[in-house]
Amino acid sequence: MTCIVLHFSHENAANYPVAGIPAAARAVHQVALAANEGQQVDRCVVAVPGGWAPSQWCRAELARLAPHLDVHLADGGGIRTAAGMLHISGEELIPARTIAGLPLQPSPPPTVTTDAAPSLEGMLRDLRLKGDAIIAATAKPGDGIVSRHFNRPISRLISRTLLRFPGVRPSHATMAAAILGIAMAACLFAGGKQGLVIGAVLFQLASIVDGVDGEMARATYRSSHRGAMLDSMTDAATNLSFFAGVSFNLWSRGQHLPAAAGATGLVLLSVGLLLIGRQARRTQGPFTFDAVKEHFAANPSRLKQWLTWLTMRDFYAAAAAIAVIGGFASQMLVLFAAAVAVWLAVSMTVLARPAGSSNAARLLSGTSADASGSSGPPPPPSRS
Numbered sequence: 001m002t003c004i005v006l007h008f009s010h011e012n013a014a015n016y017p018v019a020g021i022p023a024a025a026r027a028v029h030q031v032a033l034a035a036n037e038g039q040q041v042d043r044c045v046v047a048v049p050g051g052w053a054p055s056q057w058c059r060a061e062l063a064r065l066a067p068h069l070d071v072h073l074a075d076g077g078g079i080r081t082a083a084g085m086l087h088i089s090g091e092e093l094i095p096a097r098t099i100a101g102l103p104l105q106p107s108p109p110p111t112v113t114t115d116a117a118p119s120l121e122g123m124l125r126d127l128r129l130k131g132d133a134i135i136a137a138t139a140k141p142g143d144g145i146v147s148r149h150f151n152r153p154i155s156r157l158i159s160r161t162l163l164r165f166p167g168v169r170p171s172h173a174t175m176a177a178a179i180l181g182i183a184m185a186a187c188l189f190a191g192g193k194q195g196l197v198i199g200a201v202l203f204q205l206a207s208i209v210d211g212v213d214g215e216m217a218r219a220t221y222r223s224s225h226r227g228a229m230l231d232s233m234t235d236a237a238t239n240l241s242f243f244a245g246v247s248f249n250l251w252s253r254g255q256h257l258p259a260a261a262g263a264t265g266l267v268l269l270s271v272g273l274l275l276i277g278r279q280a281r282r283t284q285g286p287f288t289f290d291a292v293k294e295h296f297a298a299n300p301s302r303l304k305q306w307l308t309w310l311t312m313r314d315f316y317a318a319a320a321a322i323a324v325i326g327g328f329a330s331q332m333l334v335l336f337a338a339a340v341a342v343w344l345a346v347s348m349t350v351l352a353r354p355a356g357s358s359n360a361a362r363l364l365s366g367t368s369a370d371a372s373g374s375s376g377p378p379p380p381p382s383r384s
Helices: 011-015 023-036 056-065 096-100 120-136 145-162 170-190 192-219 225-252 256-283 291-298 302-310 313-325 329-351
Strands: 002-007 041-048 071-075 085-089
Touching: 002 023, 011 023, 011 041, 011 056, 011 120, 023 041, 023 056, 023 096, 120 145, 120 192, 145 170, 145 192, 145 313, 170 192, 170 225, 192 225, 192 313, 225 256, 225 313, 225 329, 256 329, 302 313, 313 329
Parallel strands: 002 041, 002 085, 041 071
Antiparallel strands: none
């Protein structure tokens, strides 16, 4: 068995929050993952010159992220090389797969000459940059064009700010998106022409904030089926409220035809969401309404890629906000009804497929085999 020693140059570096997790806890988590991948690790030591006192936040994260690993705290200056002891620089935040591939043989503690020793300020700056990279990597490969180039840069800035504070959870961001949705609905239903514009702006803002909970969850290893379902349900409620609010707003101001088109689109959207919800319950998977995206991904083409982007929330939220602000709310509702009709047709086609054909059985359940073809349990789904 091997004891891995994580050396930090200063206790402030060990306690420094890196994308919502103190550096020492994040480094220990990678050791725990390496042990799960086959590395014969039975003990981990976090060593700081002169000893150190982990913050309460760091202790809590150590217990959460490495519950089965024997973790000790030590004075880095008093540790000597021994058989079965592997020394690693903690500030490097070496990933689990790299640790799992290291040779199981004694190694000397990392040594840094006085002239080459980085300053504490420099170490914290490097850890901050590592945290920024971790948050940047939380973007989803399937992000739409608006999300990729506009929403994500803003949501990542919000995530970086929130993750500096202990106690902030992804669910808090989900609640913030829900509050924005409620404020949006209030403006649309009771605000007249001015409320229509404010509601459209809040709809786009809710779309941006919607990405924060997923980024925080992935950065801090808090992704869960329950969180993903709550996020999707909040999205669905906000979407329905927006188009219902716009339809009611126009109807109350005498524009009955576009309001009727919006109501038709709402009925079709509700039917689709009901069918998807039933499928999610049958498969015991998370609630999601990415049927068009998943269906087109099976046989990709440039046209299907653009159709996928056009049906994604990031695009239609931004387009709807621009249309309403530009005075084209009536035309927007007509296009909405047409787009929902196409989405519902594709969704029903996918749901009607036999379980054995393509990936239809897993389409809306959030489950899939990994790249190696493993049929083991899937990881928790990612939020937006």
